[in-house]
Amino acid sequence: HTYMAEDALKKQAQAMGVAIKVETNGSEGIKNRLTAEEIAKAAGVIVAADKKVEMNRFDGKPLINRPVSDGIRKPEELITEAISGKAPIFHGDGSSSDVGDESAEGTIGQRIYKDLMNGVSHMLPFVVAGGIMIAISFMIDNFMGVPNDQLSSLGSYNEVAGWFNQIGSAAFGFMLPILAGFIASSIADRPGLVVGFAAGALANSGGAGFLGALIGGFLAGYVIIFLKKLFSKLPKSLEGIKAILFYPFFGLLITGFLMLLINVPMSAINTALNDFLNGLGGANAALLGALLAAMMAADLGGPINKAAYVFGTATLATTVAEGGSIVMASVMAGGMVPPLAIFIATRLFKNKFDKEQQDAGLTNIIMGLSFVTEGAIPFAASDPLRAIPSFMVGSAITGGLVGALSIRLMAPHGGIFVIPLVSQPLIYLLVIALGAVISGVIFGLLKKPLAAK
Template sequence: MRIIDLLNKNGIDLNFNVNSKSEAIDRLVDLMNAAGNLNDKKAYKEGILARESLSTTGIGEGIAIPHAKVAAVKKAGLAAAVSKKGVDYDSLDGAPAHLFFMIAAPEGGNDVHLEVLSRLSTILMDESFRQSLINAKDKETFLKLIDKKEREKFDEPAKEKQPSKEGYRVLAVTACPTGIAHTFMAAESLENKAKDLGISIKVETNGSGGAKNVLTKEEIENADCIIIAADKNVEMARFDGKKVIKTKVADGIHKAEELITKAANGNAAIYHHSNGNDNSGSESSDNESIGRKIYKHLMNGVSHMLPFVIGGGLLIALAFLFDNYEIDPSNFGSNTPFAAFLKKTGDISFGFMLPVLAGFIAMSIGDRPALAVGFVGGMIAKDGGSGFLGALAAGFIAGYLVVLLKKLLSYLPASLEGLKPVLLYPLLGILGIGAIMFFLINPPVSAANNALNNFLMSMNSSSKIILGAILGGMMAIDMGGPFNKAAYVFGTAALSSGQFEIMAAVMIGGMVPPLGIALSSTFFKSKYSKRDRQSALTNYIMGLSFITEGAIPFAAADPIRVIPASVAGSAIAGALSMAFGCGLRAPHGGIFVVPVISNPFGFLIALAVGSVVSMFILGIIKKPVVEK
């Protein structure tokens, strides 16, 4: 499918007169609807906003490509707009956006929006083409320019990309976390700059649809240097012994000439994959702080762990919901066959929590050989009583232990290379993590864990209320930032030790900010612009779904008023949740897991009170908005 097939004149605005990101989204959704691509305009907009809450689609270079793949789309389509003055769209490079392409894809489709995104990202890297679109006099010219550029780029014979007899001088791999826009923008930028410099290049794109234009073994052997412009892991073993430059994907877009010149001149170190360090033997301009690296490793473990905890926790909670307490109080949760089935299945899933956490933290640090070592360390923490804290320690220790082993074993003869991943790494790694965990980590961490559990168990009602207020408030301070994540991780850790009230207080604290904003915009309309009121409606859904980030746009626009009001409401809700003895076995779910919360009515009352308090504070302290 071509880009031109998804555009029609009803969905184009060449005089885009908007003043903010929210106005731009509203107008683009209107254009998409006018083009006949939607069957539910409101639901489609909610999909667009949900995608924006993950990360901005203002990809830089004056371009914004908001997109959504939802059931509200009748047929795949594009809306386009041009703003000559520019719009602040929270773009990644901080520059105003001038060109807007909104993509709509039907749910269950064949990922047509990803194909269109890649094509758009590619042709929009041509600055002269962008300027021609911005200066297009009418819609017919705008459409002809796009059609002509797409045909030139994608319909021409691929003769220019054929290597010489000696092969390509430079190879590259581009990849971004989502595998959409930046992956292809970096590839196009590197290809264009190499052509200008007269240097042959081939670029592999690791996009959302898989790797394309894959580098062959022969091409790698004949290349002078390989550029890795990526913000996620790519397959590196194939580049062992070659000169490699590693950098972030944004440098592939903005520093293409510098990278290609450096690669062509051979100004790069040799990469040795056996060292087990993605940065060894290569250069990187992405000098992350130690704290940032630790955070990324931790989140890798947590993200892989959550499905086991959510699925297992909910099944366990359902077992109690469907069981009969009166049959045998001591065996509550397994008295009936169906309840016993739910509980046993949930226990098995929940039991993977700590090994998976440790295993994927370790893998993030030491690559695939560290996975088994981390799993074993996590299981030792689980069985040895050191729990969540022990598993955290096991993950980091296992990862760096394998990195150390790779360095030490790099001095072995090359004939033993094949034995490392199948024998030496698992044998020495598991032996090492076993010794460290059994003799150094488990005893003190288990004692500390028991002390913490005893302290929590011994807390009187007033102390628990204070703890609930603190955790609830933390969830609202930065709404997805370090404070929020710290409280969430603490709540998740408490699940493994049976402290279910803590998780309930944490979740309710994260639900209040978006709900308070939504209620305030409904009942204090004079304090919000019309567009803000429309945007705030989605916060009802986000708040009830435990998506705290829905409040971020409002907090960013008015932090002095929104953040204190949100913290106050969340703290009260967390305190009330503790006071009512609400307990939650799953670390997510929002309103959908209320039936399995202990004292669900108390939880709903606490949520309502906290949200209303936040609403009234916002209604009092926010200034009225004068509509023009």
């Protein structure tokens, strides 16, 4: 989303004759960083982000703060408002933290989503890399062979497989502490990090799982916010010791004991959920697969899509022994359908797409095969009432079939690059192709010809 928003804003600014510089805070870190001089000269500032960014440098500037999806879908509206002179003036808190004036960060729901996404975005690389390494260990053991009486050691029976499993498990083990730690740091800045990590670790060891870590991250963050207010009247001479002693100690004390209480019901909920997922089959698996796959296509990388994807990744840890997760397989298949559908629609209905869209359709086959759902966003943004329902129908059919056929996946990402880690690879690809064709044809039929615009 970050780089698609950058391209959309630059393209729109050029069309409007407006000079713009875009700093990206994406998965590769900060690029094209704004200088103090550039900020001072700017007529206005647009922050299109779903996670915390450094805000205090914009103190005194007209600023609008929107979700990153608005940068993709509404670049003209954002630029017009930013330079209109009517945008609200941003007032920072004078600190060097990444947390600016909360009034500029949108509604409570938007702030919660940003905090959650801060945890998820930091967690996913651990899940993806670690999950694929663990999956490879199982593939190696399946290839080299494991005696029937040693199947409980699958993934670590042969020495080479054990190496992969050990490395992958080390990365995968950080999943819950990283999630909770960075949720807490998004809420309370650096003091929340250590308490959040501890909350995630306690959720992990206490059997509360992903949901427990998620709650623990928010709990840790708001406990630190409470402590900041509690200690705000301390003498200046104790200012330096607050961050290294008071916040971590009292934060850990309060959050730790609360987590021990929370872990009891959350562990029961987590166990029940895992039992349900491990026992999925037939109609239940088909319905859940269809629902999650449709969610992947509903907003193409937005909150609904992220919820389905995060839920899918959370099922991996408990389904390794069964050969992977049906849920994860449905989620990835559903996410691959929309960009592949764009490719099909732009090939079969060329009279309804201009040259630029047809060229974008070619790149969408790469994005679709790589499980980059966001490739379909420009088409959905320009024609949402026709595109989104079309994508959801094909994705739901694909996800439902994956669930009904009990196809399992041990990797959390990768598209065709992790096909060897799918339980029924050929059928999986055929089901995805079927969903893409259905979505592509529906979208092509619904879309108006260029001449009718």
